Each structure stands twice: as structure tokens, then as C-alpha cells.
Amino acid sequence: MDKKKRWCLLLVLYLCIPVSKAAAGDFDLLTKDIRVSIVYDRSGPVLDSITASLLQQDIYRVSGYLPEISNDISKVRGNVIVLGNVHSALLSSLAGNRSALKDKLTGKWECYSLSMLTKPRKNLNKVLLIAGSDTRGTAYGVFSISEKIGVSPWYWWADVRPEQKKELSIKIEDFISEPPSVKYRGIFLNDEDWGLQPWAAKTFEPETGDIGPKTYAKIFELLLRLKANLIWPAMHPSTKAFYSYAGNKKVAENYAIVVGSSHAEPMLRNNVGEWTASMGPFNYITNKNRVYSYWEERIKESKTNDAIYTLGMRGVHDSGMEGVKNVKEAVPLLEQIIADQRAMLGKYLGKNASAIPQVFTVYKEVLEIYDSNLKLPDDVTIVWPDDNYGYIQRLNNEAEKSRRGGSGIYYHASYWGRPHDYLWLSSTQPALIREEMMKAYETKADRLWVLNVGDIKPAEYTIQFFMDMAYRAAPFKDSKYVGQHLSAWVSGIFGDSEAEKISPVLSAYYNLAFERKPEFMGWSQTEPTTKTRYSEYNHFYYGDEAQRRIDSYDSLEQQVKRLRPQIKSKDADAFYQLVYYPVTGASLMNKKFLYHDKSFLYARQNRLSAAEFSARAKESYNGIVKETEYYNTELAGGKWKLMMSMQPRSLPVFNEPVAPEVKPVQEAGWDIAPEGFVTKDSSLVTAKGGILALPVFTRMAGKKYFIDIFLCSTETLDWTAVPGAAWINLSAEKGRLSNESGKRQQRIWVSIDWEKVPAKAIPDAKIVINGSGKNIPVQVRISDAVPAAAAGRNMFMEDNGYLSIFAASYSRKQDGAKSLWETADGLGITGKSVQALSQQPGDYKVPETSAIKGSAVLEYDFFTTTAGAPLINIFTLPTHPVNNLYNMRYAVSLDDGPVKVLDFKTVGRSAEWKENVLSNRAQRQLSGQPVEAGKHTLKIYMLDPGVVLQYITIDMGGLKNAYSTIPETRVNAGK
Numbered sequence: 015m016d017k018k019k020r021w022c023l024l025l026v027l028y029l030c031i032p033v034s035k036a037a038a039g040d041f042d043l044l045t046k047d048i049r050v051s052i053v054y055d056r057s058g059p060v061l062d063s064i065t066a067s068l069l070q071q072d073i074y075r076v077s078g079y080l081p082e083i084s085n086d087i088s089k090v091r092g093n094v095i096v097l098g099n100v101h102s103a104l105l106s107s108l109a110g111n112r113s114a115l116k117d118k119l120t121g122k123w124e125c126y127s128l129s130m131l132t133k134p135r136k137n138l139n140k141v142l143l144i145a146g147s148d149t150r151g152t153a154y155g156v157f158s159i160s161e162k163i164g165v166s167p168w169y170w171w172a173d174v175r176p177e178q179k180k181e182l183s184i185k186i187e188d189f190i191s192e193p194p195s196v197k198y199r200g201i202f203l204n205d206e207d208w209g210l211q212p213w214a215a216k217t218f219e220p221e222t223g224d225i226g227p228k229t230y231a232k233i234f235e236l237l238l239r240l241k242a243n244l245i246w247p248a249m250h251p252s253t254k255a256f257y258s259y260a261g262n263k264k265v266a267e268n269y270a271i272v273v274g275s276s277h278a279e280p281m282l283r284n285n286v287g288e289w290t291a292s293m294g295p296f297n298y299i300t301n302k303n304r305v306y307s308y309w310e311e312r313i314k315e316s317k318t319n320d321a322i323y324t325l326g327m328r329g330v331h332d333s334g335m336e337g338v339k340n341v342k343e344a345v346p347l348l349e350q351i352i353a354d355q356r357a358m359l360g361k362y363l364g365k366n367a368s369a370i371p372q373v374f375t376v377y378k379e380v381l382e383i384y385d386s387n388l389k390l391p392d393d394v395t396i397v398w399p400d401d402n403y404g405y406i407q408r409l410n411n412e413a414e415k416s417r418r419g420g421s422g423i424y425y426h427a428s429y430w431g432r433p434h435d436y437l438w439l440s441s442t443q444p445a446l447i448r449e450e451m452m453k454a455y456e457t458k459a460d461r462l463w464v465l466n467v468g469d470i471k472p473a474e475y476t477i478q479f480f481m482d483m484a485y486r487a488a489p490f491k492d493s494k495y496v497g498q499h500l501s502a503w504v505s506g507i508f509g510d511s512e513a514e515k516i517s518p519v520l521s522a523y524y525n526l527a528f529e530r531k532p533e534f535m536g537w538s539q540t541e542p543t544t545k546t547r548y549s550e551y552n553h554f555y556y557g558d559e560a561q562r563r564i565d566s567y568d569s570l571e572q573q574v575k576r577l578r579p580q581i582k583s584k585d586a587d588a589f590y591q592l593v594y595y596p597v598t599g600a601s602l603m604n605k606k607f608l609y610h611d612k613s614f615l616y617a618r619q620n621r622l623s624a625a626e627f628s629a630r631a632k633e634s635y636n637g638i639v640k641e642t643e644y645y646n647t648e649l650a651g652g653k654w655k656l657m658m659s660m661q662p663r664s665l666p667v668f669n670e671p672v673a674p675e676v677k678p679v680q681e682a683g684w685d686i687a688p689e690g691f692v693t694k695d696s697s698l699v700t701a702k703g704g705i706l707a708l709p710v711f712t713r714m715a716g717k718k719y720f721i722d723i724f725l726c727s728t729e730t731l732d733w734t735a736v737p738g739a740a741w742i743n744l745s746a747e748k749g750r751l752s753n754e755s756g757k758r759q760q761r762i763w764v765s766i767d768w769e770k771v772p773a774k775a776i777p778d779a780k781i782v783i784n785g786s787g788k789n790i791p792v793q794v795r796i797s798d799a800v801p802a803a804a805a806g807r808n809m810f811m812e813d814n815g816y817l818s819i820f821a822a823s824y825s826r827k828q829d830g831a832k833s834l835w836e837t838a839d840g841l842g843i844t845g846k847s848v849q850a851l852s853q854q855p856g857d858y859k860v861p862e863t864s865a866i867k868g869s870a871v872l873e874y875d876f877f878t879t880t881a882g883a884p885l886i887n888i889f890t891l892p893t894h895p896v897n898n899l900y901n902m903r904y905a906v907s908l909d910d911g912p913v914k915v916l917d918f919k920t921v922g923r924s925a926e927w928k929e930n931v932l933s934n935r936a937q938r939q940l941s942g943q944p945v946e947a948g949k950h951t952l953k954i955y956m957l958d959p960g961v962v963l964q965y966i967t968i969d970m971g972g973l974k975n976a977y978s979t980i981p982e983t984r985v986n987a988g989k
Contacts, residue, residue: 039130041142042093043163044077044182048139050093055104056085059149060268062098065156068235069095072160075169076176091137097156100127100145108134108141118190119147123197124243126155127190142186149270150243154191157239159184166507167239170232172474173587173650174507195455195487198322198371198422198462200237200244201470201477202276205430205437207252208659209469217655225253227261233470234269240481244272244322246464247284255284257315266319274322274464277375277399277424278332281309281323281355282316285330296330298351299337309355313362322371322462323359325352325394326380334379344383356391368393373462375399375424381408385898395461396421398454401894402429403931404442406450411897412856415458422462423454427476429466430663432541433928434534437662439596440473441527445496445840446891446934447480449849453960455487457896471657472596475520478503493839497521507592508585515577516593519570521840523597526566529843529978532603534932536667546666548611550977554692555709558720559978560608567601574598587650598641599660606634610671617676619687622725623758628673635670682726684733684751686783688792689719690974707793709814711766714985717813721792723783724759725751733785735762741770742779742794766796797879809949809985810876815972817876818980821963822846825875825951832858833870833956835963842891842964843934843979848872850904850961860957866905866913870956872963877949877985878970884908884942885969886952890918891962892930903957908942909950915957916940933977935964 043050052070054062066083074080084090087104098105100119108131109115119125125147134141144159146152157167162184164176203210206225214229215222222228225248237243245266247256256262256273266273275282283289285296289308294301305327313323326348328335338344352374356367363370368391375397376384384390396414398421400406410421427442429435451463463484467473479499489495500520505513536546551560574594581589613628642660661668688708708719723733731751735744745763752758764781776798780791808825810817822837822844829835832854841847850870852858861869878884886906895901902919918936920927930936954963965979 039186040183041130041140041186042181042183043073043081043095044079044180046181048093049079049081050095051082051084051090053084053087053090053094053096053104055098055102058098058102058104058152059270061149061153061270064268065153065238066097069097069156069160072163072165072169073182075165076163077179077182079182087135088137091139093140093142094138095142095144095159097144097152098146099149099152100147105143105145109143109145115145115190119145119151122147122151123193124148124151124154124241125191125193126151126158127188128155128158128186129188130186150238151191153238153270154241157241158191160239167236167478168474168507168588168592171236171470172591173653175584175588192486194241194485196422196460196463196484197420198244198272198274198464199242199481199484200246200272200274200464201242202246202424202464202466203233203248203468203470204246204276204466205250205428205435205468205662206248207250208437208662209471209657210248211250211252213654213657217653217657222259224259226259227265230262231265231269234265234271236470237271238269240478241485242481243270244274244462244464246274246276249276249279249284249286251286253287255287257282257284257312258287263316263319270320272320272322272371273316274373275324277324277377277380277397278328279324280327281325282312282321283309289330295336297336298327298347306354306358310358310362313358317363322373322395323355325355325372325374327351328380332378341383341386345386345388348383349389352391352394367391371395372419373397373422376408377424391419392417393419395419397424397462397464398422398459399424400426400450401927401931402426402431404446404450405891405893405931406454407894409454409457409459409897411899414897415856420461421459422464423451423459424464424466425451425480426466427473427480428468432923433539433932434667435540435663435665436531436533437468438660438668439527439532439599440468440476441524441531441596441600442476443524443528443841444476444479444500445493445524445838445842446528447476448483448490448493448496449838449841449891449962450893451480451483452487452490453896460487469657471654472591474592475500475503493837493841496840507588508581512577512581512585515573519573519597520593522566522570523600525840525843525845526563526570526604527600528934529563530933532600533665533667535603535607536665538666539928540663540665543665546607546669548614549607550975551608551611552974552976553612553615554687555690555974556976556978556980557689557718559976560611563978564605564608567604570597571601590645590649591654595641595645595658599638602634602637602641606631606638606671609634613676614674616724617674619692619724620682620685620726621759622676622727622753624674624676626755626758628671628676629755631671632673683729683786683788684723684725684727684731686790686792687722687724689721705793706790707795708764711794711796712811712813713766713768713796713798714811715813715983717981718763718765721762721764721781721783722759723749723751723762723785725753728753729786731785733783736782736784737779738781738794739779741767741796742781743767744781764794768798771796771798808875810874810983811985812876812878812880812968812970813983815880815970816974816980817878817966817968817970817983819874819876819952819966819968820844820846820979820982821848821872821965823874823982823984824848824872826873828871828873829853830868830870830956833959835870835872835956838962842962843889844965847891848963850956850959850963852959858959860900860903863913863915866915866955866957867907869905872954874952874954874966875949876952876968878945878947880970881944881946882970883944885939885973886942887937887939887967887969888916888954889935889937889964889966891934891964892918892920892927892936893960893962895919895958896960900958900960902936902961904961904963905955905957906940907953907955909945910953911943913955914940 131141144155166174219228360367501517609631617624645658903917916938
């Protein structure tokens with residue numbers, strides 16, 4: 015398949031439906047004999063002229079041919095593209111009595127048709143007719159042709175350059191698009207202080223010195239190419255209010271973009287920049303007349319715009335409403351404010367308020383006011399926000415689903431605030447976005463979707479993903495479509511062969527960041543801002559989980575570095591922006607902190623290598639500086655100067671690491687650290703005279719464990735490692751350490767050759783590490799037994815005193831009459847999660863205690879080798895109740911014993927919620943009844959819809975602290 019066609023095929027699959035069974039026909043735009051022209055009706059909207067010109071430029075980008083544009087169909091000949099409203103005189107004169115087409119488009123929201131006419135007039139050979147049901151519908155139709163010829167919506171914003179073609183032809187089949195799944199779809203430009211605003215002011219639009227009409231024209235073009243229609247303009251103090259520049263208002267009119275405003279900006283007013291101290295307090299009780307006239311002015315000014323008005327009132331900027339002491343006082347005041355706002359809308363826009371699009375966003379404290387029986391007009395759209403970290407706080411109950419104004423979603427892909435910002439890289443897991451937004455869609459929150467994108471860059475793919483889902487939701491009902499969408503998008507930009515290499519890298523990038531975002535790796539918080547601290551990754555157990563994360567990121571980093579010189583020169587800038595910079599930046603940020611951890615921890619163990627890891631941490635920081643400098647100075651010839659900041663808000667997480675003091679005790683010479691053998695303060699057991707032993711090796715797990723040999727002094731060491739049995743395998747049995755970079759320590763991996771293990775009783779063996787007249791023994795213990803009850807079964811088995819189970823690895827599941835568990839691919843920390851759903855959402859009630867065992871259930875069979883009371887830890891996504899009728903409950907039973915109900919619902923910005931959103935998990939723990947060694951079954955019953963299970967650990971006395979998921983302890987997992 016041609017490298018650009020795969021993306022086009024994806025679009026066709028979910029953007030269009032056939033009108034007739036007419037065979038596809040070729041429409042030539044450029045051949046040896048044909049030069050296409052473009053015609054639009056001069057009496058149509060300005061956007062027709064704009065899109066005709068943009069299509070002309072797109073054809074030129076691909077072929078080098080600049081088509082003629084005309085308003086007079088009689089003056090062109092040959093093959094012609096004609097665009098306009100389906101009812102325009104121009105289209106009617108060509109389409110004749112194609113009343114069926116008009117019938118299908120009339121009254122439809124943002125629909126378009128493509129059809130081909132053969133010789134409709136003497137001077138015309140073939141006509142490609144692009145007919146829109148309305149202004150934006152026509153534009154979407156035009157840009158669908160741009161995509162068919164290989165021009166990406168990101169041709170300008172990400173420098174995605176199309177393949178050059180000497181001849182240009184496309185296949186056209188009569189079709190008409192469906193209305194968009196979500197009526198209003200757009201972005202919120204926010205926290206623009208470190209990228210979009212300085213770039214626009216000093217690089218792209220210095221004549222304005224701000225985000226002005228030239229910048230907005232490019233943004234609006236992008237929105238239309240993405241088949242979006244809504245903007246919430248930038249509104250921080252660094253940027254003047256949208257209506258401060260007359261050109262902004264005019265360009266929104268020309269591009270037919272709907273102008274709205276955020277939850278903090280009622281009536282299209284940007285309070286931060288527009289409400290001044292001279293106006294008095296922003297208080298509707300004490301300063302009503304001034305506030306009223308302030309809103310009134312904007313309505314008069316905006317009446318020529320297609321607009322959605324935000325109702326209500328909060329503080330000047332993202333704070334609670336002034337003049338009220340509590341919710342009880344806020345409710346009647348807010349009802350009066352809304353009534354006054356609607357009256358002025360009707361007065362100045364000349365129609366009934368119920369016909370004017372309005373939204374009420376229940377953000378932060380406003381949700382509590384709304385839930386206190388606020389009387390909201392039925393035609394007003396309720397906008398449900400997420401919690402700023404991708405988890406929607408509340409959705410429609412049954413009564414709200416039937417509201418005439420419907421409801422929508424305000425969702426974050428970028429955020430400034432507590433517990434921590436994520437303004438640098440865009441790393442929200444697409445599968446999480448799909449899970450939350452499709453949950454919203456299925457509960458009828460489909461009137462408006464707005465994505466907080468921060469500075470736009472580097473959120474390109476997130477924006478594409480979100481807008482594609484908003485435009486055509488149906489394919490996203492299947493969780494497998496997430497991976498297909500990413501692959502198709504990458505293929506459309508870089509080609510099929512490159513997509514096979516790039517798509518897995520991007521998928522892994524999102525999954526690693528889901529475990530912990532790069533911006534959160536300092537384990538610090540903000541508002542108030544705290545210092546960074548050492549991470550919670552375990553450096554001494556589970557195969558060194560910190561190093562496993564470093565290795566995972568380093569693998570991605572090395573892949574993009576190998577790919578970069580192989581990428582076609584035309585794709586080099588796009589590759590850097592869309593792949594190289596985010597992947598490399600995330601890798602370097604993780605290395606900066608995890609190497610810094612190692613430097614500190616190894617210094618406490620008297621390792622000479624501690625200084626080396628400190629240097630690696632600093633090298634990682636310098637790498638981020640270098641790549642960001644390239645982004646801002648050399649990328650695309652300096653086009654993006656000042657767009658990328660590696661330290662927005664200058665939070666501690668972005669600072670250069672400070673090396674811990676390292677003073678090796680030279681007399682110690684050298685030492686070792688076997689996996690798992692450190693004290694609570696990370697000092698060495700050997701220094702305290704302890705007996706060293708590796709974790710127990712089990713045949714069913716097939717694991718390997720490590721021993722670190724390291725210098726404590728600058729003397730060269732020749733060492734040997736002598737295994738005490740033939741079945742002990744070592745990755746190295748001798749070596750030399752010296753005071754050179756990379757040679758101050760060595761890790762030996764120990765594994766078992768089970769084919770050589772004798773069948774009779776196995777004595778413990780040792781590995782003896784020798785060097786410089788000193789020897790240190792390490793015990794090797796093995797367990798070959800796999801109980802008959804566990805052998806060959808889909809079962810989990812205790813390993814070194816614990817079990818690890820991924821939620822999607824259930825042994826069995828049983829749906830309830832009205833409830834079910836459904837696997838969601840790509841979702842969560844383990845890459846696959848299980849979601850609680852109702853089979854009859856409108857009629858689902860959480861079962862009473864006596865009926866819980868009739869609900870949908872997941873069963874997990876496992877085998878313990880020790881007796882005791884297991885400590886069961888269950889990790890879910892930190893989702894919120896679907897609506898105000900539910901909590902976040904599920905029920906657990908061990909061996910059909912008592913059923914225990916667990917609830918992980920959080921309220922407000924509690925300490926627990928903060929930890930949950932930073933780690934993307936919510937944990938609940940329960941003690942099971944005492945059990946004997948043997949087979950057991952854990953059952954998890956569905957109670958509230960929206961619960962998403964990620965993984966489970968069972969502690970039989972040996973579970974060690976870990977931040978990431980522990981590899982599953984499945985029977986025969988190592989084979």
C-alpha cells in the first residue's frame with residue numbers, strides 16, 4: 015500500500031458512508047494533458063474562498079502545480095473541482111435535479127458529499143463536486159481531498175511534508191459523510207506562557223507581539239483540517255484577551271470557528287487581562303452594575319461570531335465566587351446571575367436565549383454548587399471536567415441524559431497545578447483517553463468535547479486522537495482500535511515500513527509514562543512546591559526495577575537515534591518533533607533521576623561507582639538542554655524558536671541534579687551486593703557480617719538474580735566467582751575492576767540450568783566471590799517443586815513469599831444478569847486492564863450484600879507454598895464514580911469465604927487522590943482469612959460500574975517494596 019494511502023483509508027473507514035453503489039472513478043488533477051482548476055461561488059461564505067486557496071496550495075505542495083482558482087464556471091475547462099453549499103446557485107446549476115443529494119444534506123450538521131459529474135457542460139470534462147450542508151461541512155469536504163492527495167493536517171504545525179508526485183489522480187465514489195459524533199469539538203489553549211505565546215510574539219507574529227490573528231489563522235486552519243470547530247482562546251496573563259485584537263474576532267468569523275471560553279471566563283470575558291482594579295471587586299453582590307456592563311460589552315462585541323457562552327461566575331481567575339460564605343448562599347446568587355446573563359444574551363443577539371449555545375462547566379467548587387439543587391435551564395449544556403489528570407469526575411445520571419442542552423467534557427492533556435504540573439511533554443496514554451471519553455460518549459456526554467492542549471506542541475498526536483474520536487466515535491468502541499489508530503497515523507506520515515518501527519516505540523513511550531510521567535519523576539509536588547526526593551523504584555530487588563526502567567527507556571532512545579539518520583530528509587523535521595524529542599526527553603528525564611538515585615544509594619554502600627552514576631545523571635540533564643536547544647534554534651530552520659521550554663514554571667523537577675557527596679572508605683577494598691540483601695537504610699549486609707543469600711530460584715518462575723561486585727577503593731581488583739554446583743550458571747566467572755569509568759563495578763547474573771539439577775533431594779549450594787585475598791560466599795537456594803494441583807494449569811504460584819497477578823490474566827469470568835467485566839487492550843500499567851460495565855446502564859443498580867455473588871465475577875486460581883493470612887493488594891485505575899448515584903466499589907472473596915466490599919472513591923484534592931493521580935493507580939488492601947499451603951481462588955465481584963482493575967499482589971510474608979508492577983508469578987512462566 016502507498017505510504018500515504020493507509021491514513022486515507024483509515025479516514026474513509028470512519029468518516030464516510032456510501033450514498034449509492036456507484037463504482038469508483040478516477041479524477042485526474044494533474045497529468046500530461048490535464049490541469050485541474052478550482053471553482054467556488056463568490057456569493058458563498060469567506061471560508062469557501064479560504065479553503066479553495068488552501069486546496070490550491072495543497073495541490074502545489076504535492077505536485078508543484080498551482081491550479082487556477084475562479085468564480086466563473088464558464089471560464090474554466092477540462093477537469094474542475096467545484097465547492098460550496100449544496101443549495102448554492104453554482105452547485106445547483108451543475109448538479110441539476112440531484113434532489114436526493116440535497117435531501118440528504120439539508121438540515122444536517124457539518125456534513126459533506128463528494129460526487130463526480132461527467133461532461134455536465136461543453137467546457138467541462140469531469141467535475142469533482144464538494145457539497146457541504148453548511149459552511150464547515152464544505153471545508154471538511156475540501157480538506158478530505160487534501161488528505162486523499164497526501165497532505166496531512168499537520169503539514170504546517172509538525173512540518174509533515176507530502177510525497178512529491180508528477181501526476182496526481184484520486185478515486186472518487188459518491189458518498190455523504192455522517193454528522194459528527196460530538197457536535198462541538200475543539201481545543202483550549204492554556205498555560206501558553208513558555209511556548210505558544212513567546213514563539214508567536216517573537217518568532218511567528220512579531221508585528222503583533224502576541225498570539226494574534228496570524229497565529230489564530232494557522233490554529234483555525236488546523237482545527238478545520240482535523241474536522242474540529244471550537245476554540246477556547248489562550249487566556250493567561252502573558253497573553254492579551256482574544257477580543258483585544260480586532261483581527262482575532264475577524265479571523266474566527268472567516269474560518270467559521272466557534273469561539274468559547276473556559277470555566278473561569280464567563281460570557282467570553284478573560285478576567286485575568288480584562289477585569290482591572292479600577293473596576294472594583296469582581297463581586298455580583300457589591301458591584302453588580304459594573305460586572306453586568308462588563309459582560310454586556312462583550313456580548314455586543316461578539317454577536318457576529320459563532321459563539322458558545324459560558325454561564326455562571328467564579329473568582330477573577332480559577333477561584334471561588336466572591337461574596338458568598340458557603341454553598342447555601344452560592345446557589346440562589348448563581349441562579350440569579352445565570353438568569354441575568356441569559357436575559358442579556360436574548361436582548362443583544364436578537365433571539366430567545368434557549369436558541370443560543372450556552373455551557374455551564376462544573377469545575378472544582380462549582381460541582382458542589384450544582385449538586386446542591388441548582389436550578390439550571392434545561393437548554394444549557396453541562397460540561398463535566400476531568401480531575402485535571404485524565405479521570406472524569408462525574409457524568410450524567412438518567413435524568414441528566416434527557417436534558418435538552420445535553421452535556422459535554424472538558425479534558426486535560428496538559429495541566430498547571432497541584433499536585434504537579436505536566437506542561438512539558440504530552441504523554442497521556444491514548445488508551446486512557448479512549449476509556450474515559452467513550453465512557454462519556456456512552457452516557458450521552460456528546461454535545462461538546464474540549465481538550466486542554468497547553469501550547470499545542472508537542473501534543474500533536476494526542477490532539478489528532480481526541481479529535482478523530484470526537485468526529486467519529488464508533489471505531490473507538492473497540493479498545494483494539496487504539497493501537498490501529500496510532501499505527502495508521504504514523505504510517506500516513508512516515509510510510510508503512512517506517513511505521514512498523516516507529517509505532518511500537520510511541521506505544522511504549524505512552525505506556526512507560528503512564529507508570530510515571532516524566533514531570534513526576536522528582537517525586538515532588540507543587541502548590542505548595544516541595545523539593546525533589548529519591549524515587550520509590552527498588553534498586554535492589556525484582557531484578558533492580560529502577561534499572562529495568564532505565565533499560566526500557568534507553569532501548570526506546572537508542573531506537574530513535576538509530577532511526578533518525580534513516581528517515582527520509584523530507585520527514586526529518588516531523589520525525590524530530592513527533593517522535594525523537596518526546597521519546598529522548600522522557601528517557602533522559604528518567605535517567606536523570608534514577609541515576610541520581612543510584613549515586614545516592616551506592617554512596618551509602620561505599621561504592622566507588624557512585625560518582626560515575628552522578629555523572630550520568632548530569633549527562634542526562636545536559637542531553638535535555640542540548641535537544642531543547644536544537645528544537646528552538648535548528649529544527650525546521652529555526653521555525654520553532656522559543657516554542658519548547660524544558661522547564662515550564664521552573665519547578666524543581668527540571669533542575670540540574672546535585673551530586674551527593676561520595677567518600678569511599680579506601681580500607682574496604684571491594685564488596686558485593688546480592689539482589690535483595692540490603693538493610694533498610696540501603697547499607698550492605700556484608701558490612702554488618704550477615705549471611706548472604708540470593709532469593710530462592712524456582713523452576714516455575716525461571717528467574718535470574720544478580721550479584722554486584724564493586725570497588726570501594728581505587729585499587730585494581732581481579733576477581734573470580736566460583737559456582738558450587740554444575741547447575742548454577744553465571745553470566746561471568748572472572749573479571750577486572752579498576753578506577754576507570756564503566757569499570758568500577760560489574761553485575762553478574764545468576765540462573766539455574768534445570769536440566770542439570772539432580773532428581774533427588776537438592777542441597778543448597780554456594781557461589782564464592784574471590785579477590786585480593788578475600789572471599790565472600792553467597793547461598794543459592796532452589797525449589798524444583800510444582801505441586802500436582804498447579805502443574806499445567808492457568809494458575810499463579812507463590813514465589814519467595816508473594817504472588818503477582820495481572821487483572822486481565824483471570825482464570826475464569828462470569829457475567830451477571832446486568833453486569834460484566836470487559837478486557838480493555840492497551841489500558842493501564844500492565845498494558846491490559848479489566849473494566850466493570852453495566853449491560854443495562856439505564857437500569858443498573860448496585861446489588862445488595864445478599865445478591866453480590868450473582869454479580870459479574872473474575873476468578874483467579876493461585877497456589878501458596880506457605881500457610882498464613884495473605885495480605886491482598888488490589889490496584890485499580892483511580893477513576894471516579896460514573897455519576898452521583900455510584901461509588902467505586904467492588905467485592906472480594908477468598909476461597910468462597912466472607913465477601914468484603916472495598917471502595918476507592920476519593921473526595922476533592924485529598925492526599926490520597928494526589929498520590930493516585932501521580933501514580934495512575936488506586937490501592938486497596940485487605941487481610942484474607944488464614945489459609946493452608948495449597949490451591950486457592952480469589953474472586954472479585956463487580957459492584958459499581960467504571961471500576962478498572964489493573965493488577966493484584968498477594969503477600970505471604972515475602973513481598974518487598976516496588977513502585978512498578980512485579981512480573982507475574984505464573985506457573986511455568988519461565989518456560
